[in-house]
Amino acid sequence: MKIGIVCYPTFGGSGVVATELGKALAKAGHQVHFITYSQPQRLDFFNENLYYHEVNIPSYPLFQYPPYESALSSEMVHVVLSAGLDLLHVHYAIPHASSAYLAKQILAQQGINIPVITTLHGTDITLVGKDSSYEPVVTFSINQSDGITAVSDSLKKDTYSHFNITKDIEVIPNFIDLDRFNRQKKDHFKLAICPNNEKLIVHTSNFRKVKRIDDVIMIFEKLRKLLPSKLLLVGDGPDRARIERLCKELDMLSDVRFLGKLDAIEEVLSVADLFLMPSESESFGLAALEALACEVPLITSNAGGLPELNIHGVTGFLSDVGDVEDMVKHAAFILDDENLPTFKENALARAKEFDVAKILPHYESYYERVLESS
Ligand code: GMT
Structure with a gap:
């Protein structure tokens, strides 16, 4: 598969999970395209299946707040077209799910259907997302996603209780690369x-x-x-x-x-x-x-x-x-x-029990299910 991954490129958990997932997918032979505003923290090596597309956010004196979401949607459109992506997988609902929705609509006008999967990570639901400043957009864009995953049962329950979500949420827990994380002699x-x-x-x-x-x-x-x-x-x-x-x-x-x-x-x-x-x-x-x-x-x-x-x-x-x-x-x-x-x-x-080798197939089969049904 050719997969576009959108995430925060920082030390935060959602960015780490997204990056590690992309690395594991690339190792398994998929082509993975990261679309972020800077190089993800843990993406510091070369792999022939990994690509990095930086979101360019031009500044202009009028902008007190540069319109990052628009730049992100545009970059998603460019990458879907140039790389021929099969799906977009966005991590952390705000603003990635709504930017993906806009990209999806733009591509639909050109006769291209790009399925969007949103993974909910935590504060996008339990803290920031439910604030009334964001809630309507978060609810809408989660419901517009072709697939929704949450990293725990608890987060799935919180999502249903804080938002009016009309779709199924698949729980796929976070995972760990035991080749990297193991007790070393120090x-x-x-x-x-x-x-x-x-x-x-x-x-x-x-x-x-x-x-x-x-x-x-x-x-x-x-x-x-x-x-x-x-x-x-x-x-x-x-x-x-x-x-x-x-x-x-x-x-x-x-x-x-x-x-x-x-x-x-x-x-x-x-x-x-x-x-x-x-x-x-x-x-x-x-x-x-x-x-x-x-x-x-x-x-x-x-x-x-x-x-x-x-x-x-x-x-x-x-x-x-x-x-x-x-x-x-x-x-x-x-x-x-x-x-x-x-x-x-x-x-x-x-x-x-959370070895990446055990959890990765859950994502792969979920991707296939979403591709078949959309
Ligand atoms: O821990 C944080 O505050 C960062 C946050 C994030 O969004 O990057 O982490 C959230 O996502 C992680 C990866 O799925 C989870 O392991 C953390 O539990 C979750 N943090 C909270 O729910 C507070």
Whole structure:
């Protein structure tokens, strides 16, 4: 198949999933065309089946807000025509689904039918998309898609409850490339961070309010009093500076390190003992799956799709959002030397259920179904 993929080219989960999906499809012999405003973060190598088309957004003094959606629709039209695409797969509803709808209408005028599949990722539904500023366009463009997928059952339910969706939504969970995400031997790195064999706790995110980084800090503040431990915070975002100030106020900076945005996250996860994700809302929790693949057990909230990934008492524990005490209690249990090896083993076993080799065929057969019916 010749597939066009539209996504945000950033570190965010939806962009990562879209890029990894494109890479896996290309490996399986499909021709994949990325249509984005800059080179996707994880698309930094050559493959004969992968193409990259940059959306050009000309500026003009009149534009306070350059019309990105129009430029994106136009680029979709150009690529469908020049590459002869079979379908467009857009990730994150806003604004990709509505831009794809417009491209589809333009192409229809030229007698070309291009099926559009929209994958819903989370905040496009649970946070941003349901805002009345976007809701009518999101509802319309999801309903106009030829296929709709969601990354968890929870997100599918949220979509039906927040929007008036009249079509079926296929759940295809996120996946992991175990060739990249596996526990590597990085003893020198562990020794540098934990010179006295402390336990290493990791959190990675975009430091937005929804991630509840204050809870990460409060969990760690209590945990480090129970057992020698260090905390690594990976990523960047609006809450980072405030959280750094909080750590300073709590006199924690000797035990907490901020690493910023990292490409080789698997290297950090390879030396971690526990991963924290106390999010307010999380449609799937891709970062938690990356941790599992590196044999790192989880302490998560029970928000959104997290119970579909983290198995209570097996791969880690789930607590109510904001229940820091419960999270500390469970973290200490996991980190006990008697328990940790079993949790690590279970983490890897669970990650294998989301191996890209298992999930990719779901996308391929869904593409075929949509192509046949449209
Ligand atoms: O985690 C984020 O806030 C980024 C966001 C995104 O849209 O890139 O991630 C969402 O999509 C990921 C990939 O499907 C999911 O794993 C995340 O759970 C989801 N985030 C939220 O629902 C908050």
